[in-house]
Amino acid sequence: MRPPGDIRAELEAKATELGFDAFGVTGAVLSEEVSARLRDFVAKGRHGTMEWMETRLHHRESPQGLWPEARSAIMLGVNYGPKDDPRLLLDAPEYGNISVYARGKDYHDLVKKRLKAFARWIVETYDCELKVFVDTAPVPEKPLASAAGLGWQGKHTNMVSPRFGSWLFLGAIYTDMNLPEDTPHRDQCGSCRACIDACPTNAFPAPYQIDARRCISYLTIEHKGPIDEVYRRALGNRIYGCDDCLAACPWNKFAKTSHEAAFHARVELGAPxxxxxxxxxxxxxxxxxxxxxxxxxxxxxxxxxxxxxxxxxxxxxxxxxxxxxxxxxxxxxxxxxxxxxxxxxxxx
CATH class of the missing domain: 1.25.10.10 (Leucine-rich Repeat Variant)
Known part of the structure; x- marks a missing residue:
């Protein structure tokens, strides 16, 4: 049996070899504070019409809520940093502004393929049980990534990475192995409120809280019916998602343009x-x-x-x-x- 510390080092080396830009490990139980924040979000109806947030709430509160055998969560990130500030197109009303993550190929496909390759290697090497997730199951990716040291949840509730700013796709692997846990990243937002002030629809009731019903990403992607007229002017030319709060973060000064060609904007989607x-x-x-x-x-x-x-x-x-x-x-x-x-x- 390899020492757990050696296994963790081997896992990180393999993750880097497969093209992951960020790696961390945390336990399969999240703090009560995380659960309470999620329950409060749903109790106040801030999830809008995303019914799965309520019906599978107990699964989303921690890894063991979804899979009781889980002992560790391996958290991985892939940088999708854009070449230019995604807000530049907001001054060109004849063109549609599409969220950076959707200007290229579907990240689910690339990240999941990479996760599955990593998972196969882990099972073959360590003879363990595991489950793989990339934004397709009730998994608390952002709290887990914060606990695993990939960054912290900013005042806009999204991940902030000291290496990649706001631009990380997250993936998770739950495993029944007991692995050494990384130190959670401390919050480094300080007194900054750039993300909150940048929101066109005032979707942040308070720092670290979001009301999806006011969020342009939710309204243009998840909401199925007519959008409330009070928000239609604020949409501007945002036709799929919104990056305003992400792009406003000062930590983006450390961001790097993604090396993944698949994530670069397709010609027809850069300024349609x-x-x-x-x-x-x-x-x-x-x-x-x-x-x-x-x-x-x-x-x-x-x-x-x-x-x-x-x-x-x-x-x-x-x-x-x-x-x-x-x-x-x-x-x-x-x-x-x-x-x-x-x-x-x-x-x-």
Whole structure:
């Protein structure tokens, strides 16, 4: 039997060899503070229509809540740092602004493939049991990553890495091995509130708290119906997600552009023209966004977002396309088209 410390060192070396940029280990039980914060988030309804947050709450509170045999959580990160500040496009209203993580290929595919390769090696080497996760199960990735020393949860509730700023994809491996735990990273936000002040919809009721119902990422991705009119102007040209709070973090001065070509912005998604996106039918939408995380929200929700952005341009040249969609087969598109039409015609 190898000493646990040696096993941990071997795991980190293999993770680096496979292309992971960050590695850490923590125990399979999280603090009561983490559980209490999650329960409070759900009790206040701040999860919006994400029902799975409530129905699988007990699974998300700690690794052992999901898998009682878990003893350690191996936390891994992959840098997806953008080349430029993602907010630059916000000053170009004729183009759609897409969250950095969705401008390239679907990170789930790349990270999960890498995690599975790592998991196979671990099982073959140490004859243990494990489970692999990448944003597809009720796993508290951010609290675990903080406990494992990858960084800390900032005031925007997202991870902040001293090496990569705001730009880390997280993956987790639960194992029945007892591994030495890393020291949790201390919070280094200090008195800064750049992320909170950057939010266009005031989605942070207080530091370290978020109300998803006001968050543009939630509204444009998870929310299925019409977006409340009070937020439509604030969307600007954000048509899929929002990076404002992430990009505002001063720790991004240490961020590095991702070395993964798959995460670099596809040419057609770096600055897509709204006029091209609003005319997509279902088949063309699926073709354009094949291999992209955007594909999962479907054509109707995506065109809904594009119509809100068009309504915010003030450019009446979009009216023919908008008028066509006022007769779309789906309610959510017709509603968004009607709003955009009213904005462009000055009838709001």
């Amino acid at each position: 023209a709204l006029a091209d996106l609003v005319v997509l039918d279902d088949a063309t939408f699926r073709e354009v966004f094949s291999g992209s995380p955007i594909k999962r929200i479907g054509r109707d929700r995506f065109v809904r977002n594009v119509l809100y952005a068009i309504g915010n341009t003030g450019d009446r040249e979009h009216l023919p396309a908008v008028n066509n969609l006022c007769h779309d087969a789906t309610d959510v598109v017709r509603d968004a088209a009607g709003w955009a039409k009213a904005q462009l015609e000055g009838e709001a």
